[in-house]
Amino acid sequence: MSQENAETKDKDLTQDEVINTTEDTQTGTADAAAPEMPAAEELSKEAKLEEDLAKEKDKFLRLFAEFENYKKRTSKERLELFKTANQEVLQALLPVMDDFDRALAQIAKSEDEALLKGVELIHNKLRDTLASKGLELVDIKAGDAFDADFAEAITQIPAGDDLKGKVVDVVEKGYKLGDKIIRFPKVVIGN
Numbered sequence: 001m002s003q004e005n006a007e008t009k010d011k012d013l014t015q016d017e018v019i020n021t022t023e024d025t026q027t028g029t030a031d032a033a034a035p036e037m038p039a040a041e042e043l044s045k046e047a048k049l050e051e052d053l054a055k056e057k058d059k060f061l062r063l064f065a066e067f068e069n070y071k072k073r074t075s076k077e078r079l080e081l082f083k084t085a086n087q088e089v090l091q092a093l094l095p096v097m098d099d100f101d102r103a104l105a106q107i108a109k110s111e112d113e114a115l116l117k118g119v120e121l122i123h124n125k126l127r128d129t130l131a132s133k134g135l136e137l138v139d140i141k142a143g144d145a146f147d148a149d150f151a152e153a154i155t156q157i158p159a160g161d162d163l164k165g166k167v168v169d170v171v172e173k174g175y176k177l178g179d180k181i182i183r184f185p186k187v188v189i190g191n
Contacts, residue, residue, distance in 0.1 A: 083134060083177070083178045084177060084178070084180065086133050086134070086177075087177055087182055090130060090133060090134075090135050090175075090177060090182065091182055091183065093126075093130060094175060094182075094183055096126070097126065097127065097130070097173075098172065098173070100119070100122070100123045100126065101123075101173070103119060103123075104116075104119055104120065104123055107119055134177050134178055135175055135176075135177055135182075136175065136176050136177075137173060137174070137175060138150060138151075138173070138174035138175060138176055138181060138184070138185050140167060140170060140174065140185050140187065141167070141170060142167055142168060142169055142170065143163070143166060143167065144166060144167045145165065145166055145167075146165055146166060146167055146187065146189045150174075150181065150184070150185075151167065151174065151184055151185045151186075151187045152174075152184040152185065152186050152187070153187055153188070153189045154171060154186045154187070154188065155188050155189075156188070156189050156190070156191040157188055157189075157190065157191060158190075158191055159190025159191060160190070163190035164190050164191065165189065165190065166189065166190055167187045167188070167189055167190075168187075168188045168189060168190045169187065169188040170185055170186070170187050171186045171187060171188060172185060172186040173185055174186075
């Protein structure tokens, strides 16, 4: 065939043949595109599931961290409660300690050694028992610089330059339970 006959043959295609050829081409294109759409949908479903999984993991980690913080906080509160649970009882026993101190001072003036020794034993036993429960004496003595955070000034007296602003006398001992002062020492300061 000559080149003209081939061109004529192409031109002689009927309208039905052109439509069938176009449909085949479109179907072929549609068939090629059809597998891509489900793949895109699968990817989007997969991506969505991964995103949901990441969100759930994040929620879980946050919840777990919150629970860990709760456990730490409650255990810290429990320890704090155990440390200060006896505070009221210990505070109620402090006047008894003060009375023992005054009794020892008076008995020491007498010459009854047996009485002094007996009261000292009872005093030491009470002091050691209270110390085993966490009670400590606030260490302050005459001549120390006055600090309002650790002592309560009940009065001021005229004093020399060497005792100005310092503790002149400790009227009542102070006690602390752990790091917390439960009774401030009462002191006289120099003016």
